[in-house]
Amino acid sequence: MSPNARRLAALSTGEDAEAQRILLTGIAVYEADTLEQRFAFVPEQPPEPDDPPYFNSLSISDDGRFVAFSGALREGEQRRQTVFLYEVPAAP
């Protein structure tokens, strides 16, 4: 989890008991005080034990305005490493 004073950025995880590892399955940003979800990203591909999508890193800016995360996503038979950047909308 990568917190700042106003917002929390979190990885959702699923446990692969057989392989004894943690699969990182999604990203979400919440308001720190209300826990209202402001952003979520979930890869379309379902986790596959032998070839799961995963995220390497997650970071939120000090002002909570931007969240960035990196991961490996499948595109057909290939994997593509990428970093996504998202500007979290201001609270209403």
Added chain:
Amino acid sequence: MNKGFTLLLAAVCAAMVLSACGGEEKTPPTVPPPPSHGGQSEGSAGGGAATVDGLIDLGAALFSGRTADLQCQMTEAGLLLWDDRGAVLYDCAQKTVLGRSAEAIRPLGGGLFYAVERRGEGDYLVTLYDRHFKALAQHQSDRPAIPASDGRLLLYDQREIAVLDTETGEVSEFRVQDVAPDYPGGIWTHVFDGEWVFFAATCNPNPVGTPGIGAYNVLTGQALFDSGYSGRFTGPMAPTALMPSCWTLPPGPLRSWTWGQKPLA
């Protein structure tokens, strides 16, 4: 025991490194393409969930064709993206590239960055950079380096832990055998909270044998070791490869942690 480190100060090394890597490279503003990740993202701007069109695929824009793991971290200077072949510093608000390097530059904190070049067996060159990717200093080390939480660098191997003050170049070193002569397996894992290095040592590295657990204060030089540690050990491969619980300890002062039933402080 400072022989493993050589501090070569700013000017000469900066020039050398900048020459080697081409120096800071300014690039024109980048407008990344829309995402094509095949994923789903939702945002809430007060009107309920909606497809997010503000998701920028920086990987495709800045690291196209790379296959190594990409990492990212917000820093005081901007968003740093890096893999094993280079790094980019990105201004999220202006959507511009602030700097680009062919070095695998990583964040260190306090507006500093660093890169570790493995030049051979037991031969590492650690370079410190400022927020403009200009080299400030270089340290030759026989060990790899990882950043500490406070902007210092931890240099370590199985036998020794050293903490390098990146501002002064001073090195504080600790040898496991000084407090744990019966643990030739050395350090199995460690964690640094800014003042104390907690570590677990083994009498046999492969397979991991009887564990012991210790701590080293980088400010005072105080070292502690508990060979009778019988606390909780956890890990993905337990019980054949024990991962000491110090790896999972949250950062905090030493007094908040007890070894087994024996308080340290």
